[in-house]
Amino acid sequence: MKYLFIFTNFIIGSCLASHAAVVYEHWNDKNFIYSRSQCNNCHLELSILDEIPLLSYLFLQGKCRYCYQQIPVELFLFELIGGFAFCLLDFSKTQDIITAILLFSLLVVAISDYQKQEFDLLLLIPAISVAILFNQFAAFTLIDWISFTLLLGIFSYSIMQRKMGLGDLLIYLIIACYFTPSFANLVFLFASILVIAIFLIEKTPINHRYPFIPYIFIGLVLTQLIF
Structure with missing residues (x-):
């Protein structure tokens, strides 16, 4: 049960880290709450499956599903670090x-x-x-x-x-x-x-x-x- 708790919080942390990256990216236009994530190269909106932290990056082999442009590995690392940052918290x-x-x-x-x-x-x-x-x-x-x-x-x-x-x-x-x-x-x-x-x-x-x-x-x- 303890490890399930940690794993769940790790996923929550990865999601929060993913949103933190969105906040940074859209900070100047203040459109980080309701805006959908999109590819910085082809500017197509990502599907819900494409926005799953960590797993989507691994499944897509670090590339955009639509234009096959390489996704910065930093995004994966941000989500990974975020997972560990929040994994021991009790929400x-x-x-x-x-x-x-x-x-x-x-x-x-x-x-x-x-x-x-x-x-x-x-x-x-x-x-x-x-x-x-x-x-x-x-x-x-x-x-x-x-x-x-x-x-x-x-x-x-x-x-x-x-x-x-x-x-x-x-x-x-x-x-x-x-x-x-x-x-x-x-x-x-x-x-x-x-x-x-x-x-x-x-x-x-x-x-x-x-x-x-x-x-x-x-x-x-x-x-x-x-x-």
């Missing part, structure tokens, strides 16, 4: 629904940052609201406050040196306030390890800039699953 509990709102907001921002290395601040409003209204300040330990203050200073200095974006700091503040600074530190540790690993594997130039927020989101998912 019958108010607290977990609130967490889901925060995760969805961060996922849309991560997709935007991955695609164009920037995002509309309005996309973060749900996550910021959740972090403020349901903050964990009362649960902060002395170590939490020390690390929170220290990292806030380091991140602020990095932003002034143009080595870090303001969005990364906002994401840290959101995660630290809603969970704890210790939790946020683990998230950023995982994110940093992932970026370093990708850098070494791809052997990219030392001055190459990676979008960091997608790795922060993956780090958040890993921290949730492990801890």
Whole structure:
């Protein structure tokens, strides 16, 4: 029964991630609620079967059913990561629904940052609201406050040196306030390890800039699953 619960939530998470990609794609025209997904190449509307997360990509072998244009593998990865992000939540509990709102907001921002290395601040409003209204300040330990203050200073200095974006700091503040600074530190540790690993594997130039927020989101998912 436990595994059925996790599997069901994984499917829900994949669907939410698929919609997060739609929100990003149609954000400028504000037509992401009622609009149907369509192929970016031939612009034909996709059928319901073509919109099934993960399975449709595998069944169609990563190609549009109509024009056979390659579907970006990133869409499959977004849905996969989204599945893991929501798989341990209990949607019958108010607290977990609130967490889901925060995760969805961060996922849309991560997709935007991955695609164009920037995002509309309005996309973060749900996550910021959740972090403020349901903050964990009362649960902060002395170590939490020390690390929170220290990292806030380091991140602020990095932003002034143009080595870090303001969005990364906002994401840290959101995660630290809603969970704890210790939790946020683990998230950023995982994110940093992932970026370093990708850098070494791809052997990219030392001055190459990676979008960091997608790795922060993956780090958040890993921290949730492990801890």
